[in-house]
Amino acid sequence: MTPMSDVMLLLLTFFLMAGTFTKPEPVQVQAPGSISDIKIPSTDILTIYVSTPKGGNVAAVPEIYLTLDNAPIVNQLAGGIKKLPLCGKIKQEDIDEFKKSQSIKVSIGEMVADRGSQDDATTDSQFKQIIKQVRTIYNDINKKAKGDNPDATERNLRIAIKSDKNTPYSIIKLVMNSLQDIQENRYNLLTELKSRPTE
Numbered sequence: 001m002t003p004m005s006d007v008m009l010l011l012l013t014f015f016l017m018a019g020t021f022t023k024p025e026p027v028q029v030q031a032p033g034s035i036s037d038i039k040i041p042s043t044d045i046l047t048i049y050v051s052t053p054k055g056g057n058v059a060a061v062p063e064i065y066l067t068l069d070n071a072p073i074v075n076q077l078a079g080g081i082k083k084l085p086l087c088g089k090i091k092q093e094d095i096d097e098f099k100k101s102q103s104i105k106v107s108i109g110e111m112v113a114d115r116g117s118q119d120d121a122t123t124d125s126q127f128k129q130i131i132k133q134v135r136t137i138y139n140d141i142n143k144k145a146k147g148d149n150p151d152a153t154e155r156n157l158r159i160a161i162k163s164d165k166n167t168p169y170s171i172i173k174l175v176m177n178s179l180q181d182i183q184e185n186r187y188n189l190l191t192e193l194k195s196r197p198t199e
Helices: 004-018 071-083 092-101 126-148 169-181
Strands: 045-050 064-068 103-106 158-163
Touching: 045 169, 064 071, 064 126, 071 092, 071 126, 092 103, 103 126, 126 169, 158 169
Parallel strands: 045 158
Antiparallel strands: 045 064, 064 103
16 A cells, blocks of 8 residues: 555645746736637737726826746846836846846836827837837847748737726826837737626
């Protein structure tokens, strides 16, 4: 008969090997519900976490975190982040933490009224500069891969926005307009899956 400790050790080993581990989210958000069950890929994702302003104050600045799932790209970005416009004031300890957690808190601009045909334009910000730099890194990787092997498949950066269900629409609109200002017009809004209504 097999001792119970051997069985427990085998079970523990199985669950450690079969389980998947995810990094903790930088901001705890309760995403809105939806019945859409479209899954986004698990690699090459830049996730924008938008917190609800403290106290529900719509005028308060939300906390916004950018999270990348690719450690080599995070390291490459972290190496030159202070050279980007508006990013020189990011503290070195925040950059070191970014390398470990792959998540960094950034500032976002403000809405600009009466700016020609772009009524919903936003001011420049760390948010825009870092996302543009990530896109540049991906474009450089794809150019190098195509130069080495013309049949190589391109790596496609996907952007996802995850916000709390109580986040005011004006803040989500600010994030989406900032993305549009830098020609990032394709992104996913992450939601929690609700059960479908029965008929």
